[in-house]
Amino acid sequence: MKNHRTVRSVAAAAVAAAVIFAANVATAADMRAVAVASGSMEPEIPRGSLCIVVGGEKTDVGDVVLYEAGKMRIIHRVVEVTGSGAYITKGDMNDEADPTPVEPERILGSVHACIPRLGHVILLLKEPPALAAAAALMLITIAAGARRSSRNEMQKQG
Secondary structure, eight states: OHHHHHHHHHHHHHHHHHHHHHHHHHHTEEEEEEEOOTTTTTSSTTOOOOOEESSOOOOOOOOEEEETTTTTEOOOOOOOOOOSSSSEEOTTTOSSSSOOBBOGGGGEEEEEEETTTTHHHHHHHHHHHHHHHHHHHHHHHHHHHHHHHHHHHHHHHH
């Protein structure tokens, strides 16, 4: 039983180290992961996908980009560049282009890859009840593990 706990502890530490490493690499490379909340880019990018966005690249017609629109972040395809250098964007599923051109400084990056369904977890955790439930579940798991370890130590001593 002790071997299984050691393996789980080492695995958890390895996963945590990988996440920290990936976060540092992503920050240095101007990369971010974004969960897709709408179906405007379906079928290519389904709702609930997790997309990897890389900033600092030249944007061309046909690129799928992440941009800021007020407090929202939107993933749409560039369909035209205006004479002033602004981008006209459109969701693949939408019939018409977006009404407001996107200024270059509002482009956060280009979408390089998307993993279907993985973004659902992030979208769910943004909801306060789900976040509270996840936090409670983690606390219960930690408390149960500590109690089990304490009980095992007492049995070894007694």
